[in-house]
Amino acid sequence: MRRTAALAIVLVAFIAIQFVPVLRENRLGSGDPDASREVRWILRRACYDCHSTETRWPIWAYVAPVSWQVVQDVDRARAVLNFSEWVTYPPDHQRFLRPLIGSVTAGHRMPLWYYLTLHPDARLNGADLATLRAWASDTTARR
Numbered sequence: 122m123r124r125t126a127a128l129a130i131v132l133v134a135f136i137a138i139q140f141v142p143v144l145r146e147n148r149l150g151s152g153d154p155d156a157s158r159e160v161r162w163i164l165r166r167a168c169y170d171c172h173s174t175e176t177r178w179p180i181w182a183y184v185a186p187v188s189w190q191v192v193q194d195v196d197r198a199r200a201v202l203n204f205s206e207w208v209t210y211p212p213d214h215q216r217f218l219r220p221l222i223g224s225v226t227a228g229h230r231m232p233l234w235y236y237l238t239l240h241p242d243a244r245l246n247g248a249d250l251a252t253l254r255a256w257a258s259d260t261t262a263r264r
Contacts, residue, residue, distance in 0.1 A: 135185075138185040138186060139184070139185050141185055141189075143185070143188050143189060143192050144192065145176075145178050145182060145183075145188075145192055146174075147174055147175060147176055147178075148174050149174070149205075150173065150174045150175070150203070150204075150205025150206055151205065151206050151207075151208050151209045152205075152206075152207060152208030152209075153173075153204055153205065153207055153208075154204060154207045154215075156256055157252075157256070159252055160252055160253065160256045163245070163249050163252060163253060164204060164253075166242060166243055167226075167231075167232050167243040167244075167245055167249070168204065168231070168232065168243075169204060169205075170195075170236075170240070170243075171194060171195050171198035171199070171232075171236070172198050172199065172201075172202045172203060172204050173199070173203060173204045173205040174199070174203065174205040174206075175205060176195055178191075179191075179239070202218060202222075219256070219257045219258075219259075220257050220258065221257075222253065222257050223253055223254045223256075223257025223258060224257075226245055226250060226253050226254075227250050227253075227254055229245075232244075232245070
């Protein structure tokens with residue numbers, strides 16, 4: 122009896138938290154980085170779900186409490202770097218970000234391991250890393 126009551130309470134609480142509003146926002150951006158088609162594809166595949174306003178929200182982003190963590194991760198990532206707003210960054214900031222992107226991806230600190238667990242297509246191979254490194258170190262790029 123006690124176990125059934127506890128299970129019922131947990132079930133009711135789980136259903137109740139589904140009604141807590143979470144803001145999953147995608148909007149138009151100002152402009153993406155000026156990069157080759159290959160670099161843009163790598164960035165879209167491995168980075169844009171968190172670091173852009175073009176997030177593809179997976180089904181678990183709609184189920185609390187996991188949705189709260191997903192939205193918080195995306196909001197935090199967008200605050201650090203938002204590829205959809207790249208053209209709004211001053212040129213000095215863009216020149217600062219590019220090598221940072223190269224080193225963070227080369228050091229396998231991004232994409233995050235738990236993101237890769239659920240999105241294996243975002244895994245960066247050696248060719249992807251070399252392409253990003255070359256783009257990141259190109260000091261002649263306009264944006």
